[in-house]
Amino acid sequence: MKKVKEESIFETQAGVFKLLAHPARLKILALLREGEECVCHMEAMLGYRQAYLSQQLALLRESGVLEMRREGWNVYYRVARPEVYAIIDAAHSVGGSLEDLRRWEEKKKTCECPKCCRARGETPSGEETPLTLAE
Numbered sequence: 001m002k003k004v005k006e007e008s009i010f011e012t013q014a015g016v017f018k019l020l021a022h023p024a025r026l027k028i029l030a031l032l033r034e035g036e037e038c039v040c041h042m043e044a045m046l047g048y049r050q051a052y053l054s055q056q057l058a059l060l061r062e063s064g065v066l067e068m069r070r071e072g073w074n075v076y077y078r079v080a081r082p083e084v085y086a087i088i089d090a091a092h093s094v095g096g097s098l099e100d101l102r103r104w105e106e107k108k109k110t111c112e113c114p115k116c117c118r119a120r121g122e123t124p125s126g127e128e129t130p131l132t133l134a135e
């Protein structure tokens, strides 16, 4: 096993906090807590421009916290390192409003992403004709 210097452990820990020390990235991780979501769902829930969302998703993916997969036109993200939620929950115990989480429940009712449409028993737009695109 590779010898790790003590400093590098602290640098790694600081890197984890730096990655998590951003409301947008914490919101993304909160959305992905229940499982994978497509980018269109995250856009609808968070209201971020796609470029901004992609930038935050890229940071989380490069660090190995998120994993990505494509299915047809949709890009899905899921959490690859659920350990981050232990850190987030510790920070949450400090307090704060749950208003965002309540708002998301409302937004889910009108979200047009494939998962939300199927959850409402609707056919997601663009899926009237079966898509068989290469990965």
Ligand SMILES: [Zn+2]
Binding pocket: 040, 041, 044, 108, 111, 112, 113, 114, 115, 116, 117
């Ligand atoms: Zn959705």
